[in-house]
Amino acid sequence: MFRAMTDQTADIRIPLDHLPADGRFGSGPSKVRVEALRALAETGSAYMGTSHRQKTVKDMVGRARSGLSQLLGLPDGYEVLLGNGGATAFWDVAGFRLVREHSHHAVFGEFSSKFAQAMAEAPHVAMATTVEADPGSHPHVVAVDGADAYALTQNETSTGVCMPVARPAGADPNALVLVDATSAAGGMAVDPVEFDVYYLSPQKALASDGGLWLAACSPRALQRIDDLAGRWAPASLDLLIARDNSVKDQTYNTPALATIFLLVQQVEWILDQGGLAWAESRCREASGVLYDWAEAHELATPFVADPAMRSPVVVTIDLDDRVDATQVCSVLRANGVVDTDSYRKLGRNQIRVATFPAISPDDTRQLASCLDYVVGLLAG
Ligand SMILES: *Cc1c(COP(=O)(O)O)cnc(C)c1O
Secondary structure: OOOOOOHHHHOOOOOHHHOOOOOEOOOOOOOOOHHHHHHHHHOOOOOOOOOOOOHHHHHHHHHHHHHHHHHHOOOOOOEEEEEEOHHHHHHHHHHHHOOOOEEEEEEOOHHHHHHHHHHHHOOOOOEEEEEEOOOOOOOOOOOOOOOOEEEEEOEEOOOOEEOOOOOOOOOOOOOEEEEEOOOOEOOEOOOHHHOOEEEEOOOOOOOOOOOEEEEEEOHHHHHHHHHOOOOOOOHHHOHHHHHHHHOOOOOOOOOOHHHHHHHHHHHHHHHHHOHHHHHHHHHHHHHHHHHHHHHHOOOEEEOOOOHHHEOOOEEEEEEOOOOOHHHHHHHHHHOOOEOOEOOHHHOOOEEEEEOOOOOOHHHHHHHHHHHHHHHHHHHO
16 A cells, blocks of 8 residues: 655655756657747747738648648648647637547547547547557557548557558548657658548647647548538637648747747758657657666556557556555655656546657656666565
């Protein structure tokens, strides 16, 4: 059983030589590189507080769109669209102009289940079906009769499970594959041939801030938007309107300018370092440090049993009953190492750590050494 948190626990000081240079390990909002924040501050009076209808901001939106397109290696004919409201709003956006009447969802955690629920409740979508797996694994998606949109989640941020992005074998060739890439985009490889829409919020793997959605759309997806043009949609959730604005490097209503700037900083930084392959190998290095630590420690186990399903960008580690994960996280926090808490609704004795591209593998090695120290002390 857990021991009560004593004053002594609250006072634990992790020796300085164990601490990471940057203590931000949250899965979202996630670490924004200090260099990117400085670059934003250095724009002074030239960017923040200027009109989003003028060239300065439109150029920044253009860099976000072309940078993402380059990072993902999008073929000709694909478009990066964007709008306000984050991935959560995008689920509703998709319901109006991407799902014709039947969506089929891989459900294996909080985020994937929310999209399925949104479609089940949408009056304009006749049917939403699911294939489910318990948290800690992912289901295998096969073609379903009548499904015109398949919903995959490349990385389930709530559990640290990743799944392959692939068109389900035997699926209707006109069916769309919609991929929630919120915590994967920029940190995991993907083949654009396998998706029609790859959408994200930029405050996770792309180290920016919240409030926006971005969606890389295939020609087939762009066609579907036109096909469903006759359906009523609220203007703020209308992909037709979003598309018309996006191709002019604008959004329908005012976006967060800092979010766009920080996104461009991160995308261009990853491109300069070597692109998606570089980013994925960096994430695999950092996550590997933590999985190895958990495998080796008698009081820790990787939550995701199958190594192939273990996320390179969000690591979940179960702790033995002798150590209270909540205490571990509060000791870490008191020492400046923050947001290692497990997803609140999962309800496990667990820590969850992001290993996004912005987070250096050296800092992750330091975190492993902090964990060693704190878990050792708390277990007594
Ligand atoms: C965080 C997250 C979302 C929700 O993003 P918001 O920006 O909060 O709307 C959706 N899907 C996944 C996989 C996420 O990690």
